[in-house]
Amino acid sequence: MTHRETIAAIATPPGEGAISLIRISGPEAISIADQIFSGPVASYPTHTAHYGKILDKQGHTIDSVLLLIMRAPRSYTGEDSIEISCHGGTLVTKKVLQTILQSGAVPAKPGEFSLRAYLNGKIDLAQAEAVQQLIHAKNELALQSAESQLKGTLSKKITSFQKALTEIAAIVEASIDFPEEGLEFATTEELRGQLEKIVSEMTALDITFDQGKIVSNGISLCLLGSPNVGKSSLMNALLGKERAIVTPIAGTTRDILEESCRIGELHFRLIDTAGIRETEEIVEQEGIRRSKQIMKEADLILLLMDASRPLSPNDEHLLQIVPQEKTLLIWNKIDLPEATTRLSWPQSVEISAKEGLGLCSLREKIEAHIWTKGHPSKEEIVLTTLRHHQALQNAIRYSTTVINGLKNNTSPELITSDLRAALSELGTILGTNVTEDILSAIFAKFCLGK
Ligand SMILES: Nc1nc2c(ncn2[C@@H]2O[C@H](COP(=O)(O)OP(=O)(O)OP(=O)(O)O)[C@@H](O)[C@H]2O)c(=O)[nH]1
Ligand SMILES: [Mg+2]
Numbered sequence: 001m002t003h004r005e006t007i008a009a010i011a012t013p014p015g016e017g018a019i020s021l022i023r024i025s026g027p028e029a030i031s032i033a034d035q036i037f038s039g040p041v042a043s044y045p046t047h048t049a050h051y052g053k054i055l056d057k058q059g060h061t062i063d064s065v066l067l068l069i070m071r072a073p074r075s076y077t078g079e080d081s082i083e084i085s086c087h088g089g090t091l092v093t094k095k096v097l098q099t100i101l102q103s104g105a106v107p108a109k110p111g112e113f114s115l116r117a118y119l120n121g122k123i124d125l126a127q128a129e130a131v132q133q134l135i136h137a138k139n140e141l142a143l144q145s146a147e148s149q150l151k152g153t154l155s156k157k158i159t160s161f162q163k164a165l166t167e168i169a170a171i172v173e174a175s176i177d178f179p180e181e182g183l184e185f186a187t188t189e190e191l192r193g194q195l196e197k198i199v200s201e202m203t204a205l206d207i208t209f210d211q212g213k214i215v216s217n218g219i220s221l222c223l224l225g226s227p228n229v230g231k232s233s234l235m236n237a238l239l240g241k242e243r244a245i246v247t248p249i250a251g252t253t254r255d256i257l258e259e260s261c262r263i264g265e266l267h268f269r270l271i272d273t274a275g276i277r278e279t280e281e282i283v284e285q286e287g288i289r290r291s292k293q294i295m296k297e298a299d300l301i302l303l304l305m306d307a308s309r310p311l312s313p314n315d316e317h318l319l320q321i322v323p324q325e326k327t328l329l330i331w332n333k334i335d336l337p338e339a340t341t342r343l344s345w346p347q348s349v350e351i352s353a354k355e356g357l358g359l360c361s362l363r364e365k366i367e368a369h370i371w372t373k374g375h376p377s378k379e380e381i382v383l384t385t386l387r388h389h390q391a392l393q394n395a396i397r398y399s400t401t402v403i404n405g406l407k408n409n410t411s412p413e414l415i416t417s418d419l420r421a422a423l424s425e426l427g428t429i430l431g432t433n434v435t436e437d438i439l440s441a442i443f444a445k446f447c448l449g450k
Helices: 029-036 090-102 112-119 125-136 140-151 153-177 185-206 208-217 231-239 282-297 313-321 359-370 386-407 412-430 436-444
Strands: 007-010 019-025 048-055 061-070 081-087 219-225 257-263 266-272 300-306 327-332 348-350
Touching (some): 019 090, 029 061, 029 081, 029 090, 061 090, 112 436, 125 140, 125 436, 153 412, 208 386, 219 282, 231 266, 231 359, 300 313, 300 359, 348 359, 386 412
Parallel strands (some): 219 266, 300 327, 327 348
Antiparallel strands (some): 019 081, 048 061, 061 081, 257 266
């Protein structure tokens, strides 16, 4: 597919920096660069870099730059491409881009370079999405999984499922074309066995989505408890800075505070909440309502209890309402004389937020809790995109229908139609049959210039 328009955009983040990069891609990329650059760009061999000046229409120098030329199809987009590294001032960069636009390029939309790479067959859709994940990766694991997806490991796996399903579809379709021969019992059994194997492989890939979510989105970790138990103190201790206000007054925190923090190799959103209790105070009531909402949405809850005083009815109430499976019970203030009997809870930790006691053990418990369903290994392909997860689930559903159909002697026509549906779902992951809407939705999330 060829695009008539030549696009240009600043690919580096806005603001001042040492260098800014401007990208041009499309059929006119080289002739546009030729008009504005001091050297003969049209004569440059591909993949060479040239030092020179960007000149405006009147011939005035805008900046001294380094120009890189990549001729089609050996570029990211598969089109003629030019990259200009200029000085990183906001104004200089804008002026260079303006000159390029005045010479016939149009501003690129977010993700348009990657969209072209995809449309020109340089990368498939899963790989294009990996580019975006690579940019947004906040930890080593996310980076690792994006790199592996970009290299095409996920695509290869999906292609292998497609190949296996296509072979089965071909056999079933042949029985439609030659109805007198029908599907023999032996063949049916064999096909079922093959399908079961594919379904179990697809399922194995699909369940990595739980880990994938953890890896790519980060985890919300919510601090919950009665007023004054030390939630804000723990927030500050985990962050290593005085982020939240701490006072001996119950009801200090009124609003939701959120900060990102790293524990081990993972990225967390740490959320401090207003202490939950019965109150007449309107502001505090609203804070408490929000705390309860956060409690529902959080991936993991740290429920704090003050170990230096007996449990209050309010504490007892909280113990009743928290979802136990995602709650770690924290006994805080163990530096003070003990005054409470520990109740039994699946997972609990003793700490002193004020003195920094037990924090290592708390971090370990948090990590262990996150990986209860298993830690992804280096080689494993991890599904990180909701779109892929949904498509794979649909493919599994259709394939399971086929397995049942083969058991129950369903007509080969129905069986092929389900097989085709499964294949089409897998195709959406690689982008072989996706609609314009899906494409624009995916690429609209990209950065400008990518
Ligand atoms: N001795 C001791 N005091 C603590 C500890 N953790 C917190 N405190 C004290 O307990 C009081 C309340 O601490 P906060 O962190 O503000 O408690 P909170 O749960 O955020 O309270 P609200 O925001 O009102 O719900 C402060 O005076 C803290 O210094 C601890 O581990 N040991
Ligand atoms: Mg607080």
